[in-house]
Each structure stands twice: as C-alpha cells, then as structure tokens.
Amino acid sequence: MADRLELPDATWQRVSPRLIVSEFVGAVISTAIFIAAVLTLTNVVWSGAIWGVAVVGVIAIIVFVLIPRRVRAIGYQLRDDDLLFRRGILFQRFVAVPYGRMQLVDINRGPLSRMLGLSELKFVTAAASTGVTIPGLREADADELRDKLVALAETRRAGL
Known part of the structure; x- marks a missing residue:
C-alpha cells in the first residue's frame, strides 16, 4: 500500500483548526435536515421511522469522527x-x-x-x-x- 505523497523538502502549510468547528456546524445542519426528511418520508410511506433515523444517526457519527482528520489532511x-x-x-x-x-x-x-x-x-x-x-x-x-x-x-x- 502506497503511503501519502511526501516530498523531500516539503513544508506543508495547514489550514486553521477553526475549520473543524465550521465543518461540525455544517454536518449538524445537514444531519438535522436528513432526519427531518427521513421522518417525513417514513411517516408517509413506511412506519419504521426509528430505523431511518438510526441509519442517518450512524452515518452522522462516522462523519463527525472523520471531520478532524479530513481538516488535518488539507x-x-x-x-x-x-x-x-x-x-x-x-x-x-x-x-x-x-x-x-x-x-x-x-x-x-x-x-x-x-x-x-x-x-x-x-x-x-x-x-x-x-x-x-x-x-x-x-x-x-x-x-x-x-x-x-x-x-x-x-x-x-x-x-x-
């Protein structure tokens, strides 16, 4: 497995750690919108709203865990x-x-x-x-x- 491209004399400039806060806020807003959409659709089409919310919740947790690492990779x-x-x-x-x-x-x-x-x-x-x-x-x-x-x-x- 190839490692990350590293250049011999490379000094990478990093972005501000405050970007993590911004990404978290965006993820929270997106998660709220998806949960509202799942609740709306499941109440209209299917009665298993808890499963839809659980799937969105698991995906949201994965996204939240990866945000700091994604920001450090920039x-x-x-x-x-x-x-x-x-x-x-x-x-x-x-x-x-x-x-x-x-x-x-x-x-x-x-x-x-x-x-x-x-x-x-x-x-x-x-x-x-x-x-x-x-x-x-x-x-x-x-x-x-x-x-x-x-x-x-x-x-x-x-x-x-």
Whole structure:
C-alpha cells in the first residue's frame, strides 16, 4: 500500500483548526435536515421511522469522527513555479497550479466563516479541472496569500 505523497523538502502549510468547528456546524445542519426528511418520508410511506433515523444517526457519527482528520489532511505549499495543494484521506487529491496559469484568485467569507475569522481562497485557471479552493485560512493569511499569488502570477505571465 502506497503511503501519502511526501516530498523531500516539503513544508506543508495547514489550514486553521477553526475549520473543524465550521465543518461540525455544517454536518449538524445537514444531519438535522436528513432526519427531518427521513421522518417525513417514513411517516408517509413506511412506519419504521426509528430505523431511518438510526441509519442517518450512524452515518452522522462516522462523519463527525472523520471531520478532524479530513481538516488535518488539507495542506498547501508555495514552490518555485507553482502552488501545490493536497486534501483527502481515502481519496487523496494533489493539484499543482502553476503561477503563470492563474487567472483569478478569489476570497470568499460566509457568515459562519466571518464569525470564526476564516476565509476560503479560490484559484481559477484556464483549465477547469485545476481549480483549487483552500478552505479554512485565517482572514489575514488569506489576504496575504492572495496578494502574494497575484504578484507571482503577474511576474510569471510577464515572463511568457
């Protein structure tokens, strides 16, 4: 079994641990919606509502247990020519985004993210498959990273 891709001189930057809180809140809201849907459907179609709620509950517990590990698996690093991004536990994703190919660097902050002081940084390139979103960055870190990436993208494009 292959180990996680580790680069010899790689220093991965981690996202904020506050992202765990945000993910938990999202999971709780999703679980509540699914339980309401199960209760509604089972009362209309089937009288075994307890089994439907139990299945949703077991799935929710598995999701809750995995949230901290999923957040710790998110990382990025700035290399000489590109930004390398990783995420995932079972299905790992590694994306290298060349600085010269970045067309847009966008920061998003939802209501919960603003309360937690977090931002989401999104990079868009000409190829849709290389779009990368780094969630859970502290607001100041996201602003600084955006400015740095825009400057790097400008110098790389000028060199083309």
